[in-house]
Amino acid sequence: MENDFKEVSENYTIAEAVREAQRCLHCKVPGCKKGCPISNDIPDWIAELAKGNFGNAMKIIHGRSNLPAVCGRVCGHERQCEGNCVLAKKGAHINIGKLERFVADFDSSACLTHEAIPEKSRGRVAVIGSGPAGLTIAGDLSRQGFAVEIFEMESEPGGVLQYGIPEYRLPKEVVRREIKKIENLGVVFHLNTTVGENFTIDDLFAQGFDAIFMGTGTGVPKRLSIPGINHPAVRQAIRFLRRVSLYESGSISRDEVIVGNGDRVFVIGCGNTAIDAARTALRMGSAEVNVVYHRTVNEMSALRAEYDDAVAEGVNFLWNSSIIEIEGGDDDRLRSVLLETKMEDGSTEQHRMDADHVVMAVGSSPAARIVSTTDGIEVDERGYVLTREEPYGMSTRPGVFAGGDVTNRPATVVHAMRDAKQVAESIARYIDAVKLLQIINQ
Numbered sequence: 486m487e488n489d490f491k492e493v494s495e496n497y498t499i500a501e502a503v504r505e506a507q508r509c510l511h512c513k514v515p516g517c518k519k520g521c522p523i524s525n526d527i528p529d530w531i532a533e534l535a536k537g538n539f540g541n542a543m544k545i546i547h548g549r550s551n552l553p554a555v556c557g558r559v560c561g562h563e564r565q566c567e568g569n570c571v572l573a574k575k576g577a578h579i580n581i582g583k584l585e586r587f588v589a590d591f592d593s594s595a596c597l598t599h600e601a602i603p604e605k606s607r608g609r610v611a612v613i614g615s616g617p618a619g620l621t622i623a624g625d626l627s628r629q630g631f632a633v634e635i636f637e638m639e640s641e642p643g644g645v646l647q648y649g650i651p652e653y654r655l656p657k658e659v660v661r662r663e664i665k666k667i668e669n670l671g672v673v674f675h676l677n678t679t680v681g682e683n684f685t686i687d688d689l690f691a692q693g694f695d696a697i698f699m700g701t702g703t704g705v706p707k708r709l710s711i712p713g714i715n716h717p718a719v720r721q722a723i724r725f726l727r728r729v730s731l732y733e734s735g736s737i738s739r740d741e742v743i744v745g746n747g748d749r750v751f752v753i754g755c756g757n758t759a760i761d762a763a764r765t766a767l768r769m770g771s772a773e774v775n776v777v778y779h780r781t782v783n784e785m786s787a788l789r790a791e792y793d794d795a796v797a798e799g800v801n802f803l804w805n806s807s808i809i810e811i812e813g814g815d816d817d818r819l820r821s822v823l824l825e826t827k828m829e830d831g832s833t834e835q836h837r838m839d840a841d842h843v844v845m846a847v848g849s850s851p852a853a854r855i856v857s858t859t860d861g862i863e864v865d866e867r868g869y870v871l872t873r874e875e876p877y878g879m880s881t882r883p884g885v886f887a888g889g890d891v892t893n894r895p896a897t898v899v900h901a902m903r904d905a906k907q908v909a910e911s912i913a914r915y916i917d918a919v920k921l922l923q924i925i926n927q
């Protein structure tokens with residue numbers, strides 16, 4: 486397990502993929518499509534795949550998704566397409582996620598499809614942030630004839646796909662390939678560029694952009710108020726995962742990751758980020774990893790499949806439990822944590838456990854960089870950007886749109902994509918309308 490960041494799930498061979506696709510019943514009213522947040526035309530591309538027409542399958546998928554190799558790997562299929570497949574009732578749903586991954590990977594390695602780059606004549610759009618929402622906006626609008634430029638603060642694009650989801654679930658090479666396809670549509674990437682620091686939204690409008698999309702996500706982790714929480718051995722999961730990702734890519738040394746090497750680690754929270762942090766801590770050589778959650782297994786927000794894998798790999802789960810005190814030790818390490826567990830009869834029990842590190846995965850909220858340097862963008866009391874229903878996704882500043890986590894609507898990669906698809910349509914309509922008015926008023 487230690488240092489084994491190789492992708493956990495194996496891809497289909499051609500024969501396996503075609504055989505699996507041939508099991509599909511091509512239902513008249515396909516539950517799979519209904520269950521997919523971006524209404525992927527699943528039966529249609531599975532039908533092409535079943536006939537061996539991989540290129541056609543890819544074209545159909547691209548009609549709805551800019552990131553199929555990502556979705557095929559990290560979507561919650563059990564709750565979405567596969568959970569709604571008619572064959573799921575017999576416990577034999579079509580493995581839609583694995584098939585989507587197969588088509589996308591096959592297309593990339595065989596260079597099967599080449600999308601024509603449309604003429605960029607409808608307007609200019611600046612996209613801030615290159616996570617799932619930003620990439621979706623860029624792909625959709627670029628295909629519709631808009632010139633799109635992405636501004637990304639990191640040295641590599643992808644946001645949470647690049648720095649948040651661990652390599653064993655989503656290899657960075659896959660993310661790079663998907664982004665390359667979006668770049669091939671004519672999208673321009675500006676890396677190491679922080680809007681709100683290097684320049685402002687007003688500067689972008691002055692440069693001639695017709696609309697701006699904020700897909701800046703939630704980069705400020707939430708903190709709990711527990712005695713000892715400020716000790717340096719208490720880390721934020723998103724920062725820990727980012728460091729491991731940088732270490733994996735050779736950008737920082739092993740020493741700079743810190744967690745691992747025989748440590749006893751406690752992860753607070755039980756969403757997908759918590760599970761990612763726990764499984765990553767094991768891969769960094771931790772001797773013992775405990776996930777501490779104040780509710781039960783049935784109330785966790787993590788995907789069941791991720792939880793099952795974590796259990797199989799040796800992660801312990803402490804249900805109905807909270808850390809109520811953190812005792813610091815020497816050398817950037819802890820000594821122990823004090824846990825409180827709710828018992829079935831409603832009473833509580835406390836016990837102390839030896840600990841070296843605590844990793845917090847209790848959510849995050851948006852940074853204020855952009856809104857604090859721009860007039861007219863209102864946020865709610867927690868810093869999420871307020872947007873309208875009409876034009877969908879537009880903030881209180883005309884021409885500035887927002888989507889993805891920064892608006893507090895979506896919860897997963899594919900939900901951020903669904904939201905962004907709607908915002909992309911809205912941006913296109915907005916720019917067309919503004920340009921039409923300009924012509925009428927000339």
Ligand code: SF4
Binds near residue numbers: 531
């Ligand atoms: Fe095929 Fe299942 Fe979708 Fe029916 S619901 S079309 S069997 S994948």
